[in-house]
Amino acid sequence: MGRWEPNARDRLALAALELFGERGYEQTTVAEIAGRAGLTERTFFRHFADKREVLFSGGVDLRGLLERGVAEAPDTAGPIDAVAAALTAISAVFAERPDFVRQRHAVVEATPELRERELIKLASFASALTDALRQRGVPALAASLAAETGMAVFRIAFQRWAQQTDQKTDLARLIHDSLDELRAMTAGAATEDRVGHRPGR
Amino acid sequence: MGRWEPNARDRLALAALELFGERGYEQTTVAEIAGRAGLTERTFFRHFADKREVLFSGGVDLRGLLERGVAEAPDTAGPIDAVAAALTAISAVFAERPDFVRQRHAVVEATPELRERELIKLASFASALTDALRQRGVPALAASLAAETGMAVFRIAFQRWAQQTDQKTDLARLIHDSLDELRAMTAGAATEDRVGHRPGR
DNA sequence: TCGGCGATGACAGTTACTGACATCAGTCGC
DNA sequence: GCGACTGATGTCAGTAACTGTCATCGCCGA
Numbered sequence: 326m327g328r329w330e331p332n333a334r335d336r337l338a339l340a341a342l343e344l345f346g347e348r349g350y351e352q353t354t355v356a357e358i359a360g361r362a363g364l365t366e367r368t369f370f371r372h373f374a375d376k377r378e379v380l381f382s383g384g385v386d387l388r389g390l391l392e393r394g395v396a397e398a399p400d401t402a403g404p405i406d407a408v409a410a411a412l413t414a415i416s417a418v419f420a421e422r423p424d425f426v427r428q429r430h431a432v433v434e435a436t437p438e439l440r441e442r443e444l445i446k447l448a449s450f451a452s453a454l455t456d457a458l459r460q461r462g463v464p465a466l467a468a469s470l471a472a473e474t475g476m477a478v479f480r481i482a483f484q485r486w487a488q489q490t491d492q493k494t495d496l497a498r499l500i501h502d503s504l505d506e507l508r509a510m511t512a513g514a515a516t517e518d519r520v521g522h523r524p525g526r
Numbered sequence: 527m528g529r530w531e532p533n534a535r536d537r538l539a540l541a542a543l544e545l546f547g548e549r550g551y552e553q554t555t556v557a558e559i560a561g562r563a564g565l566t567e568r569t570f571f572r573h574f575a576d577k578r579e580v581l582f583s584g585g586v587d588l589r590g591l592l593e594r595g596v597a598e599a600p601d602t603a604g605p606i607d608a609v610a611a612a613l614t615a616i617s618a619v620f621a622e623r624p625d626f627v628r629q630r631h632a633v634v635e636a637t638p639e640l641r642e643r644e645l646i647k648l649a650s651f652a653s654a655l656t657d658a659l660r661q662r663g664v665p666a667l668a669a670s671l672a673a674e675t676g677m678a679v680f681r682i683a684f685q686r687w688a689q690q691t692d693q694k695t696d697l698a699r700l701i702h703d704s705l706d707e708l709r710a711m712t713a714g715a716a717t718e719d720r721v722g723h724r725p726g727r
Numbered sequence: 728t729c730g731g732c733g734a735t736g737a738c739a740g741t742t743a744c745t746g747a748c749a750t751c752a753g754t755c756g757c
Numbered sequence: 758g759c760g761a762c763t764g765a766t767g768t769c770a771g772t773a774a775c776t777g778t779c780a781t782c783g784c785c786g787a
Contacts, residue, residue: 329735354772368736370775370776371735402744405711441643441645442642444646445638445641445642466704466707477674507671529766534765555741555742565767566766569766569767571743686765718756
């Protein structure tokens with residue numbers, strides 16, 4: 326047996342999720358998290374850059390999964406389709422541990438500080454998608470738009486999925502339904518008059 | 527003359543922007559900001575909830591502007607058009623003080639902590655747009671999608687606008703061009719095969 | 728067996744942020 | 758015109774997030 330209990334990092338992450346759920350994020354000190362994990366505050370900060378990050382360093386590399394999802398999409402797929410494929414890929418990860426994901430999401434939703442961190446993570450996902458699309462030869466503007474709207478669709482679908490009490494509909498389905506709705510909306514919206522702006526280029 | 531110099535809040539915001547530009551956000555303490563404004567640290571925190579907020583409490587109520595922009599869009603306008611009108615409305619605010627906006631943006635871009643705060647502000651804008659659309663009778667899903675994709679378009683257009691060294695193209699134009707590109711992309715993307723997912727309901 | 732490595736502990740220090748109380752120019756009621 | 762009241766500020770003490778530095782000590786390879 327080693328000098329220390331193994332999996333210090335996982336123990337810290339688990340203790341943090343428990344305590345945040347019990348007393349809330351702000352009412353929990355880092356020292357308390359470390360204590361429950363049988364470690365000290367200093368060691369906590371050796372594993373996580375800050376108090377928030379303990380909820381955002383899960384085992385799975387979602388960024389990589391997104392990049393691969395785009396890269397492996399068929400050549401015939403347009404930017405939006407490639408992004409949709411990537412989103413479908415990561416939705417499988419969430420589907421594996423729905424209870425854990427929902428518990429974590431409840432804590433994040435309840436705490437503005439954690440929502441900020443979540444948003445910047447999602448923004449970095451969008452950035453990864455953009456890069457992956459550009460590698461497929463997609464022009465910069467189209468790549469950014471597909472990536473950002475893709476993540477917007479994901480956020481909305483995930484929100485709906487997490488709110489479900491009955492877990493009736495799976496995440497991939499919600500993503501594709503939302504994407505279809507978006508297609509219908511953008512198609513349906515005629516090129517109306519634009520206030521004070523003349524078209525052309 | 528009053529007991530204190532007037533506009534304490536504005537002095538603090540100005541001092542902060544200057545110092546963040548000179549030494550960077552992390553290398554600047556709140557005490558230094560307050561000192562340059564002729565005040566104390568405690569007074570800083572009476573005006574701003576935290577150190578970041580000093581860059582995000584500008585005079586203009588962008589949220590309200592967005593809500594009104596949607597509310598005042600013609601009845602014939604679809605959700606996307608209403609959002610486009612609202613975005614056009616706030617782009618005018620940025621166009622009024624381009625130098626200030628760009629300086630502020632440079633500081634925000636350089637600091638992850640500030641980027642987080644920026645993202646949550648934009649998310650709250652999306653939320654405001656969603657509510658305003660729902661008040662027009664737009665169904666929940668369509669409202670969320672129009673609002674979130676609208677803000678995605680805004681982020682991309684703003685990024686491009688801020689990067690321009692020559693200020694050649696105005697923000698409203700970039701927003702509408704991006705929106706047109708998005709329309710073209712979603713329309714062009716055929717309903718491809720969806721991996722492991724059967725359509726229907 | 729010895730010496731370096733790596734994860735941890737111990738401890739002091741900085742800074743963001745908060746609560747409680749004091750100060751004092753203007754202002755309002757009388 | 759005087760006293761109570763208000764509102765913006767200062768002062769001070771305290772908490773907690775985070776960092777730098779050095780010590781500790783099983784393990785592992787030479």
